[in-house]
Amino acid sequence: MVTLEDVARHAGVSLATASRVLNGSTRQVGASLRVKVELAAAQLGYRTNVAAQTLARGASNVVGLVVHDLTDPYFAAIADGAMRVAEEQGLMVMIGTTHRDPQREIAYVSTLNAQRVRAVLLVGSRVADEQLTRQLREELDRYRETGGRVACVGQDLLGVDAVVPDNRLGAAALARALAGLGHRSFAVLAGPERLIAPMDRVAGFADALEELGLPAPLVLHGSFDREGGYAAATQVSGVTCVFAVTDVMAVGALAAFRDRGIRVPEDVSVAGFDDISTLRDLVPSLSTVRLPLAEMGARALEMALAPDEGARAQVVTGEVILRESTRALG
Amino acid sequence: MVTLEDVARHAGVSLATASRVLNGSTRQVGASLRVKVELAAAQLGYRTNVAAQTLARGASNVVGLVVHDLTDPYFAAIADGAMRVAEEQGLMVMIGTTHRDPQREIAYVSTLNAQRVRAVLLVGSRVADEQLTRQLREELDRYRETGGRVACVGQDLLGVDAVVPDNRLGAAALARALAGLGHRSFAVLAGPERLIAPMDRVAGFADALEELGLPAPLVLHGSFDREGGYAAATQVSGVTCVFAVTDVMAVGALAAFRDRGIRVPEDVSVAGFDDISTLRDLVPSLSTVRLPLAEMGARALEMALAPDEGARAQVVTGEVILRESTRALG
DNA sequence: AACCTCCCGGAAAGCGTTTTCCAAAGTCTG
DNA sequence: CAGACTTTGGAAAACGCTTTCCGGGAGGTT
Structure with missing residues (x-):
């Protein structure tokens, strides 16, 4: 496994310089060194070790998505919208399917917290159960205390950003x-x-x-x-x-x-x-x-990612569409 | 953010012991210390930092899934099957959608490589293009050289495990x-x-x-x-x-x-x-x-995860089902 | 020419785990 | 009961990156 240090040595520069060239930094690097580093990286086939990067930076570049069932086109559409904005922002998406088991949803939040994902999106309706809601909220709070961002799609969960249909x-x-x-x-x-x-x-x-x-x-x-x-x-x-x-x-x-x-x-x-x-x-x-399911997913992720604080709720209103399955009575 | 060190200190044990108790290890820990550590972890609300864990262990617990379009039920079904086995094995799933752009598929393999995912599943048909195939293969080889596992679903890519319909x-x-x-x-x-x-x-x-x-x-x-x-x-x-x-x-x-x-x-x-x-x-x-789409996804992931070496191909045969859309002539 | 700034490169201190060694304390054998 | 194992706990060295801090050189100003 070729590391950044290998690249630096091969290019004859310091670790710091190699890092600055390859993995983005506010700092500039002189043209000649930059080229050397890029060349070395290409030659050696260097691939950033994201785990190390995440650890060092203290922030990952993945977001979590928790849905009930991916084969349900409702969730697929929302997930698709969210994934589109993730892609735009250069983020990877980790998906968990609960199969409508509330405990699983809570477990996923915990896991995603452990992954230190940048944001988690909770998609879909939840049961009105005191205890489960409290457990979920506890888990979410723990996550948010350490900088995690959360948004819900399709269902309001008080105190959390949400995109919900009326x-x-x-x-x-x-x-x-x-x-x-x-x-x-x-x-x-x-x-x-x-x-x-x-x-x-x-x-x-x-x-x-x-x-x-x-x-x-x-x-x-x-x-x-x-x-x-x-x-x-x-x-x-x-x-x-x-x-x-x-x-x-x-x-x-x-x-x-x-x-x-x-x-x-x-x-x-x-x-x-x-x-x-x-x-x-x-x-x-x-x-x-x-x-607008895809848009709802997209907006929710955007909202979760936005630095702005304070729980917000975006309400989208549905549009009645009459087609063939309903007919006018005499 | 509460770290393992906090837990260890709070429990009055060493880092090593805390690690062994909380994050699984072959080593035993005495009952009394074990309880202390678990208590401390619960009290402090400790959550493993997966990035650090991945770095230290040199192996992550996520698998990657590359599909063309999640809203297409074909891919959703396969993804669902794969996610089921991932869940069973305690793995998280990272999904990328290429929207049928071969370049994007290659880019995802690279990204998933950077994430050091345990395995990647490539789902769906690819175009027959010399150069693209070569690029993809290069990227896959780079990944596999360092222990990455790959499997294809729905399409054979020579030298890679695959589950394909005939x-x-x-x-x-x-x-x-x-x-x-x-x-x-x-x-x-x-x-x-x-x-x-x-x-x-x-x-x-x-x-x-x-x-x-x-x-x-x-x-x-x-x-x-x-x-x-x-x-x-x-x-x-x-x-x-x-x-x-x-x-x-x-x-x-x-x-x-x-x-x-x-x-x-x-x-x-x-x-x-x-x-x-x-x-x-x-x-x-x-x-x-x-x-059997879901099963194909499941089998592919199982195959990719199986330690056994050597490229294997599982062929699934389709079953003709005649329904109403076809009628018998005269 | 002396002084101040900027800019760029490098050394090194983390980031939070795991795991390898050691050492100490049991537990058996003969 | 001595010696040989087996357990169990801890110290400390990785893992691969980012980023802070420093120092030196270039450029600009009196």
């Missing part, structure tokens, strides 16, 4: 749009009861219906994925419109209705939330609330 | 299956001309047709994504069956046919390759060649 507002807008199509009876496929983001969407949706003087929707809980949507949709009957709190769940619902011989949108309308682009080719195309 | 065989089997349905005239949506994996699929498909005494397919090139499939499909006419070398491209083709008013499978049959699970709810459901 779930209530988006869901309410969707409810009004669907009511505008003439729908009066609704079901909501709601995801797990304790998960915060979906519950906000349910609440926003229900509140808007109430304001419009419409009957409260039938709320069905299920897991926060395609299967949950499918399972919940099998229990739906007697409504003209179904709101799945997630596009992914809506896909499950679509499948369930197809299997049951219920036509969408002729027999029942279906709407989702998120506007996952991988899903744009579904038939019928899905009405939804568009969220 | 693209020719899979495509040939698909061709035979489609011919078995009565199809005689085919188009192939083939992706970029220089990309190796898709070209193998095209070749396997064409060879099988020839063996069957059927006319050669119309081969249309395009980009290796949904848009490429869409664009290529707009030029298709006069065939009863279209083979897109990728499910993702097949989705584009489906969309194109829909826009052109061409019904699938009534007017034309469409088949893909990969069996992306996110796409299972498409209507019509896609005939394809199933590849």
Whole structure:
């Protein structure tokens, strides 16, 4: 393994000079020495030892990303956005997937802290559990005490920078749009009861219906994925419109209705939330609330990296998009 | 920042002892001291500085993953499989996305080398370009010279461990299956001309047709994504069956046919390759060649991590799955 | 010419671990 | 109970880089 010292010796300069030439520094190095060093480095095939660099500098050039499930296009989109800004800033990205296990999320924060990553992004909704939240916060505080930066995407965690969609507002807008199509009876496929983001969407949706003087929707809980949507949709009957709190769940619902011989949108309308682009080719195309997922990931990382102090929250508002899966009633 | 030295002092033991207790070692430490150290660490909130550890140990506990595009479910599935084994082995994963830029792939290998990652996984097909391949190989060799381990997924790179689908065989089997349905005239949506994996699929498909005494397919090139499939499909006419070398491209083709008013499978049959699970709810459901993507990622990482020397290649064979997008003729 | 500044190169002190040696204290054997 | 092992704890030398501090030379000003 060729070290900086080898390069320095080979170039006939000091370690300090070699370091200044190769690994960036505020200090200038004279042209002749600079060339010698660069040549030596190239000849020997020198590669900086990042661990040593990190140790000496006291700061690494990697950021951490904690997501629930990378194969879920929602998370993939956000991760992609974040990775784009990481790349711009010359940072590497370390990813951990929790598979929706809160303990794992906490463990990852701890590990990323040990790695002394520059920032960590927590992506996705968390369950409303006193103890887990406290544990997570403790871990985050420990990390931040020593200069770590944290931001959340998709869910607010008090005292932490966050980029969050206005779930209530988006869901309410969707409810009004669907009511505008003439729908009066609704079901909501709601995801797990304790998960915060979906519950906000349910609440926003229900509140808007109430304001419009419409009957409260039938709320069905299920897991926060395609299967949950499918399972919940099998229990739906007697409504003209179904709101799945997630596009992914809506896909499950679509499948369930197809299997049951219920036509969408002729027999029942279906709407989702998120506007996952991988899903744009579904038939019928899905009405939804568009969220700029990649941008959210990007903004969150930018925010976490920004030197500015104080917890900030950026709220992004979703845009209702009506497509083929919802139809206007007579 | 609390260091191991702080912990040692607080516990009244030496640095060596503290290290042995907290960060794993072959050496035993007496029960009483062990407890003292653990207590001190917990009280002070000690977190190992991984950079220092890596430097001292000369080996990190992270692996690198280089993919083209994380939002493409093909890569997400493979990455997910690899991450599962990383998690099992207590390794962190660093991901780089090249966005199909070969230079970027090379740059990532270099960066991951600098990080002294334990292994790097190169996922996805590469272009057949002399010079780029040589550059990549040089970078890989440099990495491997110093103990780095490398494995490829989805594409063979001579001299490197690899888990690859048998693209020719899979495509040939698909061709035979489609011919078995009565199809005689085919188009192939083939992706970029220089990309190796898709070209193998095209070749396997064409060879099988020839063996069957059927006319050669119309081969249309395009980009290796949904848009490429869409664009290529707009030029298709006069065939009863279209083979897109990728499910993702097949989705584009489906969309194109829909826009052109061409019904699938009534007017034309469409088949893909990969069996992306996110796409299972498409209507019509896609005939394809199933590849165990997650498992491929997992096996590749296991192979890279295994101490055994010598380049090995694991070939996985695809399984033809006929669904609704292909129909039997007369 | 004397004095001040700047600039650039090098020596060396860290950064926080791991690990190799030693030494001391047990634990066995015969 | 002496000698030979085996454990267990500690001192200190790496690991490969960054950065502070110093000194010397070049250039500019009176």
